[in-house]
Amino acid sequence: MIIGVPKEVKVHEYRVAITPAGVRMLKSRGHQVLIETNAGVGSGITDKQYEEAGAQMVSSAAEVWKRGEMIMKVKEPIVAEHTLIQPKQTIFTYFHLAAVPELAPVLIEKKVTAVAYETITAPDGSLPLLQPMSIVAGKMSTQIGATLLEKARGGKGVLLGGLPGVRRGRVVVLGGGTVGLAAAKIAIGLGAIVSIIDISIPRLEYLDDILGSRVNLLHSNPDTISEEVRRADLLIGAVLVPGARAPSLVSRKLVSEMEDGSVIVDVAIDQGGCIETIKGTTHEAPTYVVDGVLHYGVTNMPGAVAHTSTYGLTNVTARYAMQLADLGAIEACKRDPGLAGGLTTHNGTVSYKAVAEALKLEYRPALA
Numbered sequence: 001m002i003i004g005v006p007k008e009v010k011v012h013e014y015r016v017a018i019t020p021a022g023v024r025m026l027k028s029r030g031h032q033v034l035i036e037t038n039a040g041v042g043s044g045i046t047d048k049q050y051e052e053a054g055a056q057m058v059s060s061a062a063e064v065w066k067r068g069e070m071i072m073k074v075k076e077p078i079v080a081e082h083t084l085i086q087p088k089q090t091i092f093t094y095f096h097l098a099a100v101p102e103l104a105p106v107l108i109e110k111k112v113t114a115v116a117y118e119t120i121t122a123p124d125g126s127l128p129l130l131q132p133m134s135i136v137a138g139k140m141s142t143q144i145g146a147t148l149l150e151k152a153r154g155g156k157g158v159l160l161g162g163l164p165g166v167r168r169g170r171v172v173v174l175g176g177g178t179v180g181l182a183a184a185k186i187a188i189g190l191g192a193i194v195s196i197i198d199i200s201i202p203r204l205e206y207l208d209d210i211l212g213s214r215v216n217l218l219h220s221n222p223d224t225i226s227e228e229v230r231r232a233d234l235l236i237g238a239v240l241v242p243g244a245r246a247p248s249l250v251s252r253k254l255v256s257e258m259e260d261g262s263v264i265v266d267v268a269i270d271q272g273g274c275i276e277t278i279k280g281t282t283h284e285a286p287t288y289v290v291d292g293v294l295h296y297g298v299t300n301m302p303g304a305v306a307h308t309s310t311y312g313l314t315n316v317t318a319r320y321a322m323q324l325a326d327l328g329a330i331e332a333c334k335r336d337p338g339l340a341g342g343l344t345t346h347n348g349t350v351s352y353k354a355v356a357e358a359l360k361l362e363y364r365p366a367l368a
Helices: 020-027 047-053 061-067 104-109 131-148 178-189 201-214 222-231 252-256 267-271 301-327 329-335 353-359
Strands: 002-005 032-036 056-058 070-072 090-093 113-116 170-174 193-198 216-219 234-237 263-266 287-290 293-296 343-346
Touching (some): 002 061, 047 056, 070 301, 131 301, 170 222, 178 234, 263 267, 329 343
Parallel strands (some): 070 090, 193 216, 234 263
């Protein structure tokens, strides 16, 4: 199979979909890998390194898209790339279609087989291709929030770790999954007062086992959310419903009751966000203010730490890329139910139920 890897074009997206090691793995199985010139520069990977691994460097994105039977990306194709998509092509990337409704009709019209990183499942039900980027985004959310709390950046001037005789900053994390746990660990390390709110009692019990008394672990309900959000210096949205839009847990009214200079970082923005006042932003213009509260809604946070993210991503995508290339998307999904969890569109219809429901489109299982 011919695998094409174009350079990412989203604003300040420096990741690339494959490392030289990933190229070698695909080449060893007889596949051809086309990589757009300079695709890896933002991640610290040169064209020479790719060539030494056996890739063919291609000068334009258009050629990569035209020749590639399967396209590997990091982020979903943006509007500028829609015309490059080929009929009946396989695309393997993060899609988050529920939050980008304009893309689904293109995939349907062109009968693209879209395999989404974010809904591929492991035997234990976890999301192995989402996990490394979720950890990165979770850690970054606290780092970024701590910086935005500085007065010169629009925050209230609170140091999360405080000082002897001065209160520590309060960090509230909505969601105790992979993102929330990663965010909490960094907040704990900085010395903040940390609360995690989650709807799952078993998950809270697990978090209690590993974090103990270093955090307040609270069950999610409107009263708890209201009380904790009002007091938060830094509010982190970390809620995930695989494939679907994130639930809106914090109303605009509640945001208006936070103190001026408080900070919101909503990692759930890739799925629409879990805070009513959040909207997607970019690394170029990452923040805006609503009711005196600073909001950060960058939709590709891990792109800012591209070297770490690219290598972490290839560590988990390479196995599935080889299955797709060896067998073709449908046969690979038939043999691996976990990989089938990523099958989002195929042959002109939506094949992932939560996406179809979120976008009000026809749902048809691809493997039925």
